[in-house]
Amino acid sequence: MKLGERLRFLRKKNHLTLKALSQLADLSVPYLSDMERSVVNPSVETLQKVAKTYNMTVKDLFNGVEELGESAYTAYPEGFRSFLNEFESDYEIDDDWKELLMKINFRGKQPTSQTEWLELYLYLKRILSPKEEKVNDPKKHIIKLVQNTVKKYSSTEVPSFGEICAGLGLDVRETSLPLGIDGMHKGKTIFINSEIENEERKRFTQFHEVTHYLIEKEGDLISELHDATWNQDDGYERPLEQLCNIGAAEFLMPSKAFSKLYEERGFNVKLIPFAARYFKCSTIATTIQLAQVAPNSCITAVCESIPTDTIPSQTHFSNAKHHSTKQKLHVAYSASSPATKYLLVKYTAIPDDHLIHEASLQTQPVEGESYVPFRSGKKMPCYCEALADGDRIYTLFHLTPPPNPDQMTLI
Numbered sequence: 001m002k003l004g005e006r007l008r009f010l011r012k013k014n015h016l017t018l019k020a021l022s023q024l025a026d027l028s029v030p031y032l033s034d035m036e037r038s039v040v041n042p043s044v045e046t047l048q049k050v051a052k053t054y055n056m057t058v059k060d061l062f063n064g065v066e067e068l069g070e071s072a073y074t075a076y077p078e079g080f081r082s083f084l085n086e087f088e089s090d091y092e093i094d095d096d097w098k099e100l101l102m103k104i105n106f107r108g109k110q111p112t113s114q115t116e117w118l119e120l121y122l123y124l125k126r127i128l129s130p131k132e133e134k135v136n137d138p139k140k141h142i143i144k145l146v147q148n149t150v151k152k153y154s155s156t157e158v159p160s161f162g163e164i165c166a167g168l169g170l171d172v173r174e175t176s177l178p179l180g181i182d183g184m185h186k187g188k189t190i191f192i193n194s195e196i197e198n199e200e201r202k203r204f205t206q207f208h209e210v211t212h213y214l215i216e217k218e219g220d221l222i223s224e225l226h227d228a229t230w231n232q233d234d235g236y237e238r239p240l241e242q243l244c245n246i247g248a249a250e251f252l253m254p255s256k257a258f259s260k261l262y263e264e265r266g267f268n269v270k271l272i273p274f275a276a277r278y279f280k281c282s283t284i285a286t287t288i289q290l291a292q293v294a295p296n297s298c299i300t301a302v303c304e305s306i307p308t309d310t311i312p313s314q315t316h317f318s319n320a321k322h323h324s325t326k327q328k329l330h331v332a333y334s335a336s337s338p339a340t341k342y343l344l345v346k347y348t349a350i351p352d353d354h355l356i357h358e359a360s361l362q363t364q365p366v367e368g369e370s371y372v373p374f375r376s377g378k379k380m381p382c383y384c385e386a387l388a389d390g391d392r393i394y395t396l397f398h399l400t401p402p403p404n405p406d407q408m409t410l411i
Contacts, residue, residue, distance in 0.1 A: 001064050004038035010054055010061070011036070025049040033236070076102070077110075083117035093121070115178050138221060139338045142243050143292065145214055146250040157254055158279070161206045164251070165190070170213065172206075183209045200282040204248050211247030215240070246335075249288040253279045258293050267295060267402060269365055269385040272302075272394040283392065284333050290396075291335035297399040299372060301334040301344050303356055304392055329357065329393070340399060348375040359386035359393050372397045 001009075011021055022029045027049060034040045042050075051061050076084070080102070084093065101121060111117045150159050153167025165172055174194040177184065182193050182205040190209045196202045215221055221243070225236035253275060261278065262271055275286040284302060291300045305327040334344035350356050351373055359366040370384035383398040 002038050003041075003061075004036045006061065006064060007032075007050065008036040014054060021050075021053065024053045077112070079111060079113045080117055082114040083121075086114060087118060087121070097121075119178050119181070119184075137338065138225075138239075138243055139246055139292065141221065142211065142215075142247045143250050143255060146211065146247050147254070149214060150251065150254070157257060159251060161203065161210075164207075164210060168210070168213065170210070185209050185213055188213070198282075200280070200285070203252065204282060204285050207248035207251040208244045210251065211244040214247070215244070245288055246292060249281075249285045249292065252281045252285055253289045255289070255293050258289050262290075262293070269367075269387045269394050269396040272300070272396075273387070273389050283389075283394065287333060287394065288335045291337050291340075294337035296402055297337055297340045298402075299334060299336045299340060299342060299344060299397040299399065301395040301397070302332045302392055303329055303350055303395055304332040306330045306332075306347070329360070332392070342372065342374075342380070342399070344372065345375050348373060355384050356386045356393055356395055359388050359395075362388060370397075372399070 011018070016024070018029050018032050021027075022032055025032075027046065031040070031042075031046075035042050035046075047061055051057055054060075076098075084098070087093065101117065111120050149164065149168070150157075153159070153164055155163065161172075164170075169188055171189045172192065173189060174192045176195065177191060177193040182196060182201070184191050190206070190213070192202065192205060192209070196205065221240075225239055257279075258275060261275055262268075265271060265274065271290055272283055272286050275281070275290070276283045279286070287300045287302050291298065294300075306329075308326050308328050329350040331344045331346060331348040331350070333346065334348075336343050354373055355366060355368055355370040365385055365387040367383070367385040369381070371379040371381050373379060380399070383402065385396040385398075387394045
């Protein structure tokens with residue numbers, strides 16, 4: 001048995017959630033989660049806090065636990081020394097943090113550069129505070145959390161980023177961030193990549209990071225996501241990022257205002273580009289929000305033609321022996337309505353016989369009986385709408401019948 005498995009066993013035996021244990025042991029929920037998933041090797045001081053909670057000694061915690069292996073390194077690698085020289089004083093990195101960072105493999109390997117060490121440090125510093133109530137529906141919970149924030153701090157229905165940050169007491173810094181990272185945050189400081197040129201993408205990133213802060217400040221979502229994903233390699237990060245996307249879309253396009261649009265214009269695929277222009281947001285954001293306000297069970301998607309040799313090869317469903325430069329239609333982004341458990345994975349290929357291909361040859365929406373093309377090869381029958389707009393095709397998969405325009409009311 002590994003130490004993480006032992007710690008999880010003791011917590012479950014004592015009928016404690018991660019949130020409850022964090023309060024009793026005075027340790028953060030994410031850190032306890034990482035301990036149970038064996039992502040980190042806790043310090044003796046940390047183990048003393050956990051042991052005290054269970055009226056045990058540290059020695060008792062290790063009953064049945066296999067040998068931990070090597071302790072912290074005695075010498076710091078060059079990249080880590082460079083990271084400390086640059087950031088140790090600003091981030092107040094103490095000896096416990098140094099020991100912790102040196103024991104972690106991040107994304108399958110130990111960081112080697114100053115930038116990678118900073119990325120790891122800021123990743124681990126996303127600390128979540130516990131919340132009293134159990135979160136039964138994470139999507140609805142996030143939307144309500146954003147709505148309450150806007151009601152408290154914004155003077156308008158669609159809030160400004162500056163007004164929300166001022167109300168929450170957040171500091172915003174535009175700076176150079178590692179490749180592929182648009183934003184991150186440390187405590188009450190939000191970092192936005194200064195190289196983002198697209199204003200819509202920048203606004204979405206800003207409110208995405210605000211949502212991260214709200215989750216950490218307010219709730220025990222992390223505790224429940226941890227229990228649902230604790231034996232998965234990537235943990236809860238992916239569902240957490242999806243929830244922050246939903247929060248960003250709610251900030252930019254409030255549900256009530258978005259619902260008025262489909263009450264006036266009908267619930268259909270044409271709302272994706274129309275709402276993007278109306279709210280001055282990206283079509284990715286409107287694709288997310290269209291799904292969240294949907295009056296039926298549905299999946300929304302943005303499809304694009306992508307060179308097949310640029311698609312990540314680490315997929316369990318690919319039988320290709322080599323890459324080609326052929327362009328093929330794939331899912332670029334997908335979202336699902338609150339009650340829908342299905343989702344189209346990014347880079348899912350659109351079969352040549354699908355109705356979506358027909359839409360690429362038309363200037364008007366194409367609709368009819370079709371199917372959801374899951375990456376596994378499964379085809380779920382549904383009514384489908386597709387609309388070509390430049391290089392993108394917006395798609396709406398109705399898993400239950402779409403609403404009658406004459407019967408729609410505000411949600």
